[in-house]
Amino acid sequence: MTALPAGESAAGVVSAVGVGKRYGPTVALHDVSLTVHPGESHALVGRNGAGKSTLVSILTGLSATDTGHVEFGGEPAPPLSKQDDWKARVACVYQHAMVVPQLTVAENLFLNRQAGGGFSIGWKSLRRKARDLLDSWDVHVGVDTPAGELSVEDRQFVEIARALSYGARFIVLDEPTAQLDSQAIERLFDRMRQMQAGGVTFLFISHHLHEVYEVCQAVTVLRDAKHVLTAPVSEVGKARLVDAMTGEPGGLSVRDAASRESLDADAAEILSVDGLSGDGFRDVSFRLRRGEVVGLAGSNASGKHQVAETVYGLRTPSAGRIRIDGSPLRPGDIPAALRAGIGCVPRDRHHEGLVLEHSIADNTTMSILDKLGRGGIASPSTRHAKATQALKDYDIVAAGAEQPVSDLSGGNQQKVVLARALLSDPRVVVLINPTAGVDVKSKEALLAVVDRVRAEGKAVLIVSDELDDLRLSDRVLVLRAGAVVAEHQAGWSDGDLVADIEGVELS
Numbered sequence: 001m002t003a004l005p006a007g008e009s010a011a012g013v014v015s016a017v018g019v020g021k022r023y024g025p026t027v028a029l030h031d032v033s034l035t036v037h038p039g040e041s042h043a044l045v046g047r048n049g050a051g052k053s054t055l056v057s058i059l060t061g062l063s064a065t066d067t068g069h070v071e072f073g074g075e076p077a078p079p080l081s082k083q084d085d086w087k088a089r090v091a092c093v094y095q096h097a098m099v100v101p102q103l104t105v106a107e108n109l110f111l112n113r114q115a116g117g118g119f120s121i122g123w124k125s126l127r128r129k130a131r132d133l134l135d136s137w138d139v140h141v142g143v144d145t146p147a148g149e150l151s152v153e154d155r156q157f158v159e160i161a162r163a164l165s166y167g168a169r170f171i172v173l174d175e176p177t178a179q180l181d182s183q184a185i186e187r188l189f190d191r192m193r194q195m196q197a198g199g200v201t202f203l204f205i206s207h208h209l210h211e212v213y214e215v216c217q218a219v220t221v222l223r224d225a226k227h228v229l230t231a232p233v234s235e236v237g238k239a240r241l242v243d244a245m246t247g248e249p250g251g252l253s254v255r256d257a258a259s260r261e262s263l264d265a266d267a268a269e270i271l272s273v274d275g276l277s278g279d280g281f282r283d284v285s286f287r288l289r290r291g292e293v294v295g296l297a298g299s300n301a302s303g304k305h306q307v308a309e310t311v312y313g314l315r316t317p318s319a320g321r322i323r324i325d326g327s328p329l330r331p332g333d334i335p336a337a338l339r340a341g342i343g344c345v346p347r348d349r350h351h352e353g354l355v356l357e358h359s360i361a362d363n364t365t366m367s368i369l370d371k372l373g374r375g376g377i378a379s380p381s382t383r384h385a386k387a388t389q390a391l392k393d394y395d396i397v398a399a400g401a402e403q404p405v406s407d408l409s410g411g412n413q414q415k416v417v418l419a420r421a422l423l424s425d426p427r428v429v430v431l432i433n434p435t436a437g438v439d440v441k442s443k444e445a446l447l448a449v450v451d452r453v454r455a456e457g458k459a460v461l462i463v464s465d466e467l468d469d470l471r472l473s474d475r476v477l478v479l480r481a482g483a484v485v486a487e488h489q490a491g492w493s494d495g496d497l498v499a500d501i502e503g504v505e506l507s
Contacts, residue, residue, distance in 0.1 A: 012037050013170045013201045014059060014090065018068035021054050028054040031068070032227045034220050036170070041192060041202040043212040043233070046222035046245055047439035049397075049409040052205055055222070056172055059203070061086035072170075084166075091163030095175035095437065096350070097155040101148025106130035108147050109162050137161050138194065153184040157191065164200070172203045177211060178437050181300035181465070182502070189215045207439055208466075209238055221245055246441050255451055256471045258491030263292050263474055270459045271428050273311065276320030280306040281482040284320070288428065293450070293460040295473035298501055300465070303482040305347055305432060308463045312344040312430045313337040314352075324428065338367060343426030345417050345434050353417040356406040360398055361387035363405050364420045371424070390419040395445055411442025418449060429453060431462045435469055447472060467494055 012035040021029040029051045036042040046052050057063040059070060061080055070077040078085035099108045109130045130143040139157045141150060147158065156176055163171055173192075177185045192202060192215055204216055212219055213233055221229040221244040229236070229244045236244075271288035281303030288294050296304040309315045311322060316332030323329060330336040337344075346352035354363055361383045365372060372378035372386070387401035394415045398408060405416055414434070421429060431450065435443040443466075450472055454460055462469060470476050478486040478500040486500040 012071075013073065014203075015071045015074075016055065016059060016068065017071065019055065019058060019065050019070070020067035021058065021063065022066055027225050029058075030225050032222065032225075033068075034227070034230070036201055036203055037218070038201055039196050039199060040218055041196060041204050041216045043204045043206065043216040043219040044222070045206070045209070045212060045219060045241070046228075047411070047441055049411075050222040050245075050439075051225040052222055053174075054225075056092060056174065056203075056205070060090050060092045060172060087163075087166040087168060089168055090170045090172065091159075091166070091168045092172040092174055093156055093159045093163070093176060095178045097147075097152070098159060099147040099150075099155055102146060104144050104146055105134075105141055105150070105158055106143040108158060109133060109143075109165060111162075133161055133165050134158075137164060137198075138191070151184075152179045153187065156188070160195075169199055170201045170203070172205070174205045175207070175437055176204075177206060177208060179300075182498075183299065185211070207437060207443075209241060209440075212241070213238070223247055242440055245439070255447075256490065257293065257474050263289065267291055270325055271311070271461070272321075272323045272326075273307075274321045274323075276307065276310060276317050276322065278306055278310050278315055278317040278319075281479065284479070284484055286477060286484070288459040288461060290427075290457045290459055291454055292475075293454050293462060293473045295470040295476035296461065296463040296479060297470060297476050297497060298479035301481075302479040302501075304463050304479045307479070308430050308432050308461060309347070311337075311428075311461065312342055312346075314344075314346070338424065338426075341424075341427035342430060343367075343421035343424055343428070344430040345414075345421050345432060347432040347436075349413055349417050354405050354413060357404060359387075359402045359404055360391070360396070360408075360416055361401040363416050364390045364423060367420055368424045386423065390416075390423065394419045394449060409442075411438035411445075414438050414442065414446060418446060422449075422453060426458065428459045428461065431460065431464075431469075433464055433466075433469075434462065435464070435466055443468070467497065470497075 015035045017033050019029055019032045032051065032055060044052055054063065058065055061083060064080055072089045100111065106127050110126060127143050134141065134143070139161050141154045141158060147155060150158065160171055176188060180188065206212060216233050219231060219233050219236060219241065220227065221241065223245060267289040269287050269289050274285050276284045284307050286294060296307060298304040306315060310317050313332055313334040313336060321328060322331070324340040324342070329340055350356065364387045365378065365383045369378050372382050384401050390396065391398060391401060396412050396415045398412060405413055408416070418434065435446050438446065447469065450460060450462065462473060464470055474490050476488045476492060476497065477484050478497070480503055488497055
């Protein structure tokens, strides 16, 4: 393991020793051990369903172990009933913010701790304490700002500061970069390093393996609910890390568009976008032909997501025109987009792509009910048959078509979203961050489906922060400050594309 700071105990900030957990017949963890040492950032990686979330719930006092135990600084963890004692030792900052958006930053920082003596709240004192706390950790947000108005980045820092205010110096970061652009990620990593120097320890969970090498000193791999590997990051190459996660050699296999036959020059144009302007972008124009994949790249503030959402009807443009096969598309109208032959995988599967409490059958068929029965009423057997076929076609790991989508791993949830988008046999497929929050093998499977539908003659518009996602593209358009600033043909280099995204010149 990595060397400990002088004077620190070898016991570690936290240790899970022989931890096991079952949910009915499902083994969620089997004899897993993990030690995180003081002042380090320790990565926890593995495929969806590997056991990471279960281990985090045990390390943060949300779940009890069936076997084994947890220690903090060599001492037994508190009973689950003593949640204040847990908060003084550990906190988790999740991908989806756990702040109350209607309350101010100060109110969120001291939620359920506002009152001083008695039942009254000293608002002046509360704001001062909040400001002192934020200043002590170099977090620059207004204490009277409603939390819902903060950026994703600032919400995360507020949550970290809240955890530190309880006395915890061990923070679990669960997919913290999933909704951040590259500049915000760098700021997060800089802040993590500063906090590490101040005595804070992190358990860092991410599917972006390059981040592990950038910010972590040690890494633990879980696979199939078991511990596979713990080692210093400096001693584990990326290929070995992927092999440990998947149990297979070879790592991620993504087909580069430059390696396949060029698009037929006579391929018909199917989507035309002319002078499109809207919230966060202006005067965007491009064409998309049958069997062609066009990527949109840029920072989260570039306008790329808004362009794609406007094409699908999630947003209404202020100017410009969209045509499908030469026919105008009614702006800001999702049903019209569906009828015109556009399918979409939206940016946020939890809030825009799925009804989590409903079954796989409900989710996969909801956009084609008008095709399955009169008046949009489809028989349960018809919906079940369609969903069962989707399970096979998209390799969705589930107990069956009636299983609630909320029970699935992130990768399998995303496959359900993709299955629904393609079940209507669209002519244009809009994919927005299609592999966000999924493991390396699920990513490979999702991108293979994209390559397959392209080969069938569908046109694909893919928007992503992941360079691997964009490698399928025949062309990549780069947006910056809401405008298209560059176009890269298949075979582009990472350096050239990133330079255009960031607006820098390579020497």
